[in-house]
Structure formats: C-alpha cells, structure tokens
Amino acid sequence: MRNTLKNKYFYISIFLLLVLVFMLQNNRPVQIDFFFWNITSANLLVLLTTFFVLGGVFGYFGHQIYRLRKKRSPKQTRRDAMQGSQYNPVH
Numbered sequence: 001m002r003n004t005l006k007n008k009y010f011y012i013s014i015f016l017l018l019v020l021v022f023m024l025q026n027n028r029p030v031q032i033d034f035f036f037w038n039i040t041s042a043n044l045l046v047l048l049t050t051f052f053v054l055g056g057v058f059g060y061f062g063h064q065i066y067r068l069r070k071k072r073s074p075k076q077t078r079r080d081a082m083q084g085s086q087y088n089p090v091h
Helices: 002-025 044-086
Strands: 029-034 037-043
Touching: 002 044, 029 044, 037 044
Parallel strands: none
Antiparallel strands: 029 037
C-alpha cells in the first residue's frame, strides 16, 4: 500500500511539473474570440493556470458528489427493500 501511494504522489508531481513547464513556455499574449466577446490581450499563462485550477476544482467536487451518492446508495436500497417487503399486492 505504501509503495502504491508513493508511486501515486510521484506521478502526480511529474504531471504537475510538466504542466508548469508547458505553461511557462507558452507565456505570450493571445487573441480570444468567443461568440460576441473579443479579448485581444489575454495572457496565455493566466488562461492556462485558470483553466487548470478550475478543472481541478470541478474534478474534486465531482468526485465528492460521486462518493456521496455511492455512500447513500446502500441506504436507499435497504429502505426500498424494506418497503417492498411490507407491501404485498394481491393479484
């Protein structure tokens, strides 16, 4: 277990290092056209950092919602099973 966790942190740190190098090498102004908006002097480093952080935040909260639903699922199933055993319609 400890080896797996160490490997996980190693791969995450390598990934973050590569993302950082990519962002620092692409530090220049860019033009963005999106529907009716036109931004001419947006810094690519700021945009990449913003979208990387937003992706991490959405991924974190999405995973938390998934874990919460997965945690509630057995309770719902148990309650549904109990309600099903109490109600027996006559055919």
